[in-house]
Amino acid sequence: MTRLLHRSIHHSPRRAVAAEGIRFTDADGSSYIDASGGAAVSCLGHGHPDVIAALHDQLDRLAYAHTGFFTTDVAEALAERLIATAPEGLSHVYLVSGGSEAVEAALKMARQYFTEIGQPQRRHIIARRQSYHGNTLGALAAGGNEWRRAQFKPLLMQAHHIAPCFAYREQQDGESDAAYAARAAGELEEKILELGPDSVAAFVAEPVVGATAGAVPPVADYFQRIRAICDKYGVLLILDEVMCGMGRTGHMYACEADGIAPDLLTIAKGLGGGYQPVGAVLLGQRIHDAFAGGSGFFQHGHTYMGHPMAAAAGLAVQEVIARDNLLANVQVMGGRLREGLQAAFGQHSHVGDIRGRGLFQAIELVADRDSKEPFAPERKLHARIKAEAMARGLMVYPMGGTIDGVRGDHVLLAPPFIVTESDIAEITGRLAEAVEAALA
Numbered sequence: 001m002t003r004l005l006h007r008s009i010h011h012s013p014r015r016a017v018a019a020e021g022i023r024f025t026d027a028d029g030s031s032y033i034d035a036s037g038g039a040a041v042s043c044l045g046h047g048h049p050d051v052i053a054a055l056h057d058q059l060d061r062l063a064y065a066h067t068g069f070f071t072t073d074v075a076e077a078l079a080e081r082l083i084a085t086a087p088e089g090l091s092h093v094y095l096v097s098g099g100s101e102a103v104e105a106a107l108k109m110a111r112q113y114f115t116e117i118g119q120p121q122r123r124h125i126i127a128r129r130q131s132y133h134g135n136t137l138g139a140l141a142a143g144g145n146e147w148r149r150a151q152f153k154p155l156l157m158q159a160h161h162i163a164p165c166f167a168y169r170e171q172q173d174g175e176s177d178a179a180y181a182a183r184a185a186g187e188l189e190e191k192i193l194e195l196g197p198d199s200v201a202a203f204v205a206e207p208v209v210g211a212t213a214g215a216v217p218p219v220a221d222y223f224q225r226i227r228a229i230c231d232k233y234g235v236l237l238i239l240d241e242v243m244c245g246m247g248r249t250g251h252m253y254a255c256e257a258d259g260i261a262p263d264l265l266t267i268a269k270g271l272g273g274g275y276q277p278v279g280a281v282l283l284g285q286r287i288h289d290a291f292a293g294g295s296g297f298f299q300h301g302h303t304y305m306g307h308p309m310a311a312a313a314g315l316a317v318q319e320v321i322a323r324d325n326l327l328a329n330v331q332v333m334g335g336r337l338r339e340g341l342q343a344a345f346g347q348h349s350h351v352g353d354i355r356g357r358g359l360f361q362a363i364e365l366v367a368d369r370d371s372k373e374p375f376a377p378e379r380k381l382h383a384r385i386k387a388e389a390m391a392r393g394l395m396v397y398p399m400g401g402t403i404d405g406v407r408g409d410h411v412l413l414a415p416p417f418i419v420t421e422s423d424i425a426e427i428t429g430r431l432a433e434a435v436e437a438a439l440a
């Protein structure tokens with residue numbers, strides 16, 4: 001009997017009682033390797049003493065202050081640290097409590113920016129199919145996760161979706177990476193022209209697509225082309241790095257690998273590593289100046305934004321990542337993870353693709369490698385793999401609907417940045433056993 005409304009009403013989840021490093025322990029004493037960071041959240045693993053000490057210190061000083069009355073030293077310090085390493089042009093930070101809140105705020109910032117500068121006709125938001133930007137109504141509308149959107153469509157604002165840059169599924173035979181990048185990016189320009197160049201406010205995209213399609217990176221100069229198209233038509237570029245950012249791909253900000261800077265950038269998950277609920281929007285100087293020179297405020301807010309405990313967690317996590325040079329470990333262990341997946345699945349008859357960046361990798365399951373035909377959705381292969389992995393003491397992040405929201409299965413891996421080579425070997429070994437058992 002439970003009074004909690006769990007994600008699945010007819011399934012009683014295991015009860016976690018402890019966690020340390022990359023492992024959880026449940027009430028039965030069973031141990032699980034956290035190879036997905038929950039949902040790519042736990043970048044430092046669990047029970048990190050420095051983060052815990054920072055939270056104790058902050059609790060002793062000040063637990064809560066409403067931002068309508070006060071700012072705090074710890075929130076100011078976190079903003080300074082984030083901007084110090086941010087992509088060029090980003091100048092200010094808006095702290096919230098999670099990824100969906102961050103995307104919701106970024107969409108409102110884009111809209112208010114254009115009203116402040118005298119272009120109120122700019123209202124359209126463009127995003128990509130097979131994206132995920134959060135579960136609040138605005139973020140859900142922008143996202144292209146059809147399974148999550150379906151029953152709420154009557155409540156969603158209008159948004160427009162173009163094709164993702166998804167090479168395994170959408171690059172044509174014989175098409176070079178450069179040609180495919182140009183074709184995929186060209187869809188944005190076509191959509192802007194269709195809607196009217198002066199009516200589009202923003203384009204939203206994940207630099208590396210996360211949960212919906214499974215660690216899908218862009219090819220060639222795709223994002224440089226996207227940036228140029230946005231600049232050509234005065235459209236704001238919002239990059240959603242809630243899942244792929246804050247070091248997950250081997251760069252502090254995932255867009256660094258693509259050589260671009262957005263106008264608005266959303267982060268969460270790895271920002272606080274799961275030690276507190278925290279997210280943020282990083283905004284460019286021109287957006288800040290438009291607010292400052294116009295109404296003088298951003299017309300949005302939440303009770304717990306800038307929460308001192310959340311800011312303390314975020315600051316401590318980012319300090320540990322920098323002090324311990326963990327981005328280097330993400331790059332090295334990311335390479336080891338890719339090697340381990342290639343060794344286990346590179347020739348597997350039912351693994352069509354292995355993809356990702358850094359410690360953000362995925363495998364896509366197929367019924368037939370040659371045709372890329374997926375398994376029947378009714379089989380729920382992704383759910384079976386999750387169950388078999390848990391039975392072997394392994395936490396991974398599988399999902400279905402990889403191709404179009406209905407068809408396709410993938411398994412996402414996002415282990416903590418402290419993972420070791422022996423951990424990687426254990427993760428890939430257990431996953432291989434789970435996949436075989438699920439396919440049997």
